[in-house]
Amino acid sequence: MKPIAWYDPSNGMVSTDQDCPLFTPLGQVWGLYLKQEWVGLTNEEKEKFKGDWISTNIHYANISELMDVIEQTLKEKNT
DSSP, X not given: OOXXXXXXXXXXXXXXXXXXXXXXXXXXXXXXXXXXOOOOOOHHHHHHHHHHHHOSXXXXXXXXXXXXXXXXXXXXXXX
């Protein structure tokens, strides 16, 4: 996710330009981001993971592997 603006805490300036001349020279600027709503799994995705766990066609070696797959899915949905 890209910052929508930049903030210079040394002088309180905010700008959409990271190289704004009003920022303090050699100062550290912070990126400002929009708050993003969390996107969870749909009921269909939950059922798919549940079915995959039970299914003999798709087998996860252990619960940890299943959790890794679910975590990766959530990361992709929320970036």
